[in-house]
Amino acid sequence: MPTRVIMHVDLDYFYAQCEELVRPNIKGKPLVVCVYSGRTEESGVVSTCNYEARKYGVRAGISIVRAKKLLETTEATFLPVNRALYELVSERIMELLKTYGDSFEKVGIDEAYLDVSASTNASFKHAEEVASRIKQGLLYQEQMTCSVGIAPNKLLAKIASDQTKPNGLTVVRPEEVKAFLAPLSVGRIPGVGKKIEEKLIQLKVRTIADLSTLNATILIETFGMNLGNYLYLAARGEDDKPVKEREQPTQFSRIATLKRNTHEITEILPLLYDLATSVTLKLTEKNMTCRSVGVIAILEDLSIHNKSKILEFPTSEECVIRQLSKELMEEFLHAMPSAVVRRVGVKLSILAMATGQADISQYLDE
DNA sequence: CCCTCGATCAC
């Protein structure tokens, strides 16, 4: 494979930055975007916050109550998540970014990869100029900042964009890869979260330099074929996955918190039906069908349980999905009489584009 | 190989 030049663009504190965009008056003050669970007035967690709020120790994932305490001396704003807004802004920005790459890959709502190998003649210097233009364009057209990583592959570009935030630009040239990676914590490798990091620490591995001393055999023994191989290559900064547009999503899900914990299906059903309806709406909006329906139950101890079923025929019928959700939840409650449920969800998977035939029902009575 | 389920990641 010839040397590639890959760019990873990460929009800074995206949800909060979108909110700043539509509320220029609060710019410069702490802003916290919250997921309110609806259980009590203030219950829920922080989704994202701007850097002013981070100065006070606010982080994604902490409770809203805690964030309010941390910010009680300030004129902070707390807003509920407004996904529709962020998706709108995201779509516009992605269209803009797309124009700069030979190929383009959107990853989630706030990040994207661009392969600029051909358009820059494989020049990192030139790519850096492209990145500057992207940053200027984004600021001018969308009043938004981003952090960019430029490197020989997606793995390194992503780690690089994470290196300097917000409003950063980090370039890792092929000859710099080893020195760049060596001191970083293994947790900086995408796919290495708390659990895998803990396992690695058991093996006395903290940095990527440490990781690179383990041979492939031990990694595969410890983490399985797939992850083991991935870690072996990641430690060396190797990744040959192409930048390519994502195909259709493969699942849709909705989850929400019950007003109070319960084991009673009757107490769960109204919410479960709402979720089934909402996720089915998403399915039909996308003109798709599903062949698997599942329910999620999160118990009072926060343990997560799934139950799903594959259908003989694809469906997008709300009544079918509702009915199956109910049956699956009943089965789960029956199988686990001790379960005290806190949150429930509905998940649709094995998706396909609808062909125009609503479902098989139209053939039943000809 | 198909199905189901839990685990993990990361948004």
Added chain:
DNA sequence: CCTCATATCGAGGG
């Protein structure tokens, strides 16, 4: 003190 959404993997049963 506890949100939401998605992708992917591995195990285990058939």
